[in-house]
Amino acid sequence: MSRHDGGEIVAGRVIADSRKALTLHEANYPPVQYIPRKDVDFSQLEWTDHATYCPYKGDCSYYSIPAEGKKSVNAVWSYQEPFPAVEQIKGHVAFYPDRVDEIAEQRAT
Secondary structure (H helix, E strand, O other), rough: OEEEEEEEOOOOOOEEEEEEEEOOOOOOOEEEEEEEEEEEOHHHEEEEEEEEEEOOOOOEEEEOOOOHHHHHHEEEOOOOOHHHHHHHHOOOEEEEHOOOOEEEEEOOO
């Protein structure tokens, strides 16, 4: 994992802006930014009852972004109690790139 500046924009609104994003590189998947929860505007998100399980990270819960409609259903995910191998992502959320307007990433300096 590496640290980056990152932000997510949906419907012209900044949903997350962080200087402490973590980028998780996992197998053959594209890198994923995990944003600290304190850097996310949860007033623009809506918790859903959708849940999944990853054998490498644990139980996952989801949020939708109502302002973006159907496109952004379950667009944000979080591992509330991740497995020890990825414990750094605890207290963070991630966004599906195809369900938000923009994900900006810059290397932290």
